[in-house]
Structures are given as C-alpha cells and as structure tokens.
Amino acid sequence: MTTMKFLIARPLALALATLFAIPAWAQLNTTPPATAPGAAPASTDAARDALAKKEGEGDQSALLQQTLTAVDKQYSLIRRKQIAVTYDLTYSYVGEERIVTDLANGSTTLFNIENTSSHSVTNTFSVDYGLLDNLTGNVTMPLISRYSDNNLSNGASNSLGDLSLGARWQPFEAKRDRPGLTMTSNVRLPTGRSPFKIIAGSGEATGSGVAAVTGGVSVNRIVDPVALFGSLNFTLSAPAKNLWQVNGTRILTRVQPGKTLGFGMGFAYALSYGISTTLSFQQAISAGSKLRFADGLEAKTHMQTSSILNMGLGYRISPKTTINLSVGIGLTPDSPNMTVGMNMPLNF
Incomplete structure (x- = not known):
C-alpha cells in the first residue's frame, strides 16, 4: 500500500511543481512583441490598462478568503443576518490487506490474506447564518453512500450521516496588517448509522x-497573493452505552472513544484574479478506545494517527461564485488512501 501511495503522490507532486513553475517561466520569457510596420508604438497608459484587473474580477484577497472557506469553514465569517449555503461532494477510498491467523495449541492452523476495500461518497449541505458580524452559526447535514467489499461479504449503505451544529467567533476585528484569529466550536449528533449496532453483513456504518x-x-494571514493558515482543535466523545453487538465470540456492551487532538497548516496562492491553488496538511491523533464486553472483559485499542496532504485548485466563475477542487493523499495506515472533493456555494 505504501508503494501505491508513492506512485500516486509522485505524479501529483510533479504536476503541482509544474503548475507553480509556469508563472515563473512566463516571467523569464516575456519578450516584448515586435511593432508592426507603420503602427504607432504602444503607450505606457495602454499597457497599464491591459494589465489592470477588469470590472467584476474582484480582489485577490477576496478570492483567497473564499479559498480558505472551501479548505475549512473555520477560517471565515459572514455578516449579521446573512445566509450562505454551500455544497460539498467528497469521494474517499480505503484499501488494506490484513493477515488473518488462527492459533490453536500454540501452532498456526489458518493463514490467509484478507483484502478489504471501502468506497464512500458524501454529499454535504451546509448553512451558515450571521448571528453577529463576528459570530457565525452553522448547520451541516451529510448524506453518505458507502460500499465495502472483503473476502467474506460485501455491503452497501445509503443514509443520513452525523448532523453537526457549530459556531465561529472572532474576538478581534480582522485587519489586513495582522493575522485573523477565530475561535471554533462544534457539536456532532449521532444521527448516522452506528458502527456499534450493525450486524455483520447487514450494511455499512x-x-x-x-x-x-x-x-x-x-x-x-493574507499577504497578497498568498494566504497562510493553521488550526488546532480538541475533541471529546460521549460513550456508547447499552450495546449488544456480537463481536467474534463476545458481545460488546460499551465503548468509550478516546480523545482526539487535531491540527493543520497550509497556504493558498492566487495565480490570477480568477484562479488559486492550495496546499495543506492535516493530522489527527486519537487515543485508544475502551471496550467492555458482556462477560466483564475490558480492552483498549491502540492509538491511531491520521494524516492527509491536500492539493486544491479554485476557479472563480463569477464575482460571487468560486468552485474548488481538491485531491488528498493519505500519509499513514490509519488515513484514507485517497480523497477527491468539490466545494461550491449554492447562493449565486
């Protein structure tokens, strides 16, 4: 799997390097065109008018702010009583090979390699509302389609995911010459199909x-034409109680998920008044979960680390509408192998 990730990441990295190299190459090869015989030489004012931004193109800083919103909504707010509706489409793939062994009397009686793959398509609708000029509320509703295939069985599920309610608050007025600080909070509700209540072969969580x-x-911090950003968050989960899920030869009755620490960083670069690129890194470290079974046995899972490198492209199709495309590559065994996403506003 590591080799496959390298084969995917290398062409994408080369493509990204080429993309960033194009503007520099163009600057080094800007030979003025020859003036046609009999034509008047181009004036300085004419050249200035040709290079100036056209009406409706907007500022690069505005494009960068929209790009940050697409990367993660926690980087921007909207004005009081305004409403913003956003649609996200995300596809993710997870594939792994597990060695299954059965030990009896100290010797191996079974040895085989189990191939497991999972495909997920998530349609997410988000609604932001400006409670105050520096306080924005948010409601997110995901619709998830998931298909999983392994050596023993396969199953598909299509249902509502976990709803979330959030808020973003800027304690200080945003100014161009200093970094913007935003405090974020989010409550996730378990409205999706629980992984602790699924019977084997009956579908996916x-x-x-x-x-x-x-x-x-x-x-x-926006330093035109570049925006730098970073985030840090901490998640606490409630326990799943009153379970009765058959897990091998035991029955699972309670799960206490571990605490999660997440952080991310990256930058966005405006290539023009209509196109921007992003490069970001996100990581989440989750402590082990505590499991309790009906026979009194208690166990704890290992700590998990998920890291993803994201590359994106934003294209402004109108002064109010920017479409953002992204590709993510998993960097650890606990991460999705690949993610592909699209983000666009619905309030044109």
Whole structure:
C-alpha cells in the first residue's frame, strides 16, 4: 500500500511543481512583441490598462478568503443576518490487506490474506447564518453512500450521516496588517448509522455512533497573493452505552472513544484574479478506545494517527461564485488512501 501511495503522490507532486513553475517561466520569457510596420508604438497608459484587473474580477484577497472557506469553514465569517449555503461532494477510498491467523495449541492452523476495500461518497449541505458580524452559526447535514467489499461479504449503505451544529467567533476585528484569529466550536449528533449496532453483513456504518464536542482555534494571514493558515482543535466523545453487538465470540456492551487532538497548516496562492491553488496538511491523533464486553472483559485499542496532504485548485466563475477542487493523499495506515472533493456555494 505504501508503494501505491508513492506512485500516486509522485505524479501529483510533479504536476503541482509544474503548475507553480509556469508563472515563473512566463516571467523569464516575456519578450516584448515586435511593432508592426507603420503602427504607432504602444503607450505606457495602454499597457497599464491591459494589465489592470477588469470590472467584476474582484480582489485577490477576496478570492483567497473564499479559498480558505472551501479548505475549512473555520477560517471565515459572514455578516449579521446573512445566509450562505454551500455544497460539498467528497469521494474517499480505503484499501488494506490484513493477515488473518488462527492459533490453536500454540501452532498456526489458518493463514490467509484478507483484502478489504471501502468506497464512500458524501454529499454535504451546509448553512451558515450571521448571528453577529463576528459570530457565525452553522448547520451541516451529510448524506453518505458507502460500499465495502472483503473476502467474506460485501455491503452497501445509503443514509443520513452525523448532523453537526457549530459556531465561529472572532474576538478581534480582522485587519489586513495582522493575522485573523477565530475561535471554533462544534457539536456532532449521532444521527448516522452506528458502527456499534450493525450486524455483520447487514450494511455499512454512516456515522460515528456517539455524540462529540470539538473546540479549537484557527489563525490566517493574507499577504497578497498568498494566504497562510493553521488550526488546532480538541475533541471529546460521549460513550456508547447499552450495546449488544456480537463481536467474534463476545458481545460488546460499551465503548468509550478516546480523545482526539487535531491540527493543520497550509497556504493558498492566487495565480490570477480568477484562479488559486492550495496546499495543506492535516493530522489527527486519537487515543485508544475502551471496550467492555458482556462477560466483564475490558480492552483498549491502540492509538491511531491520521494524516492527509491536500492539493486544491479554485476557479472563480463569477464575482460571487468560486468552485474548488481538491485531491488528498493519505500519509499513514490509519488515513484514507485517497480523497477527491468539490466545494461550491449554492447562493449565486
């Protein structure tokens, strides 16, 4: 799997390097065109008018702010009583090979390699409302389609995911010459199909199965034509109680998910008044979950680390509408192998 990730990441990295190299190459090869015989030489004013931005193109800083919103909504707010509706489409793939062994009397009686793959398509609708000029509320509703295939069985599920309610608050007025600071909070509701209540072969989970609260802080600084950003957050999850899920030869009755620390950083670069690129890194470290079974046995899972490198392209199709495309590559065994996403506003 590591080799496959390298084969995917290398062409994408080369393409990204080429993309950033194009403007520099163009600057080094800007030979003025020859003047046609009999034509008047181009004036300085004419050249200035040709290079000036056209009406409706907007500022690069505005494009960068929209790009930050697409990367993660925690980087921007909207004005009081305004409403913003956003649609996100995301595809993710997870594939792994597991060695299955059965030990009896100290010797191996079974040895085989189990191939497992999972495909997920998530349609997410988000509604932002400006409670105050520096306070924005948010409601997110995901619709998830998930298909999983392994050596023993396969199944598909299509249902609502976990709803979330959030708020973003800027304690200080945003100014161009200093970083913007935003405090974030989010409550996740277990409205999706719980992984702790699924019977083997009856479909796939579309939710986490537990409620969770997340608090964090994000910082961004726009230095036209570049925007730098970073974030830090912490998540606490409620336990899943009163379970009765058959897990091998035991029955699972309670799960206490571990705490999660997440952080991210990156930058956005405006290539023009209509096109921007992004490069970001996100990582989440989750402590082990505590499991309790009906026979009194208690166990704890290992700590998990998920890291993803994201590359994106934003294209402004109108002064109010920017479409953002992104590709993510998993960097650890606990991460999705690949993600592909699209973000666009619905309030044109």
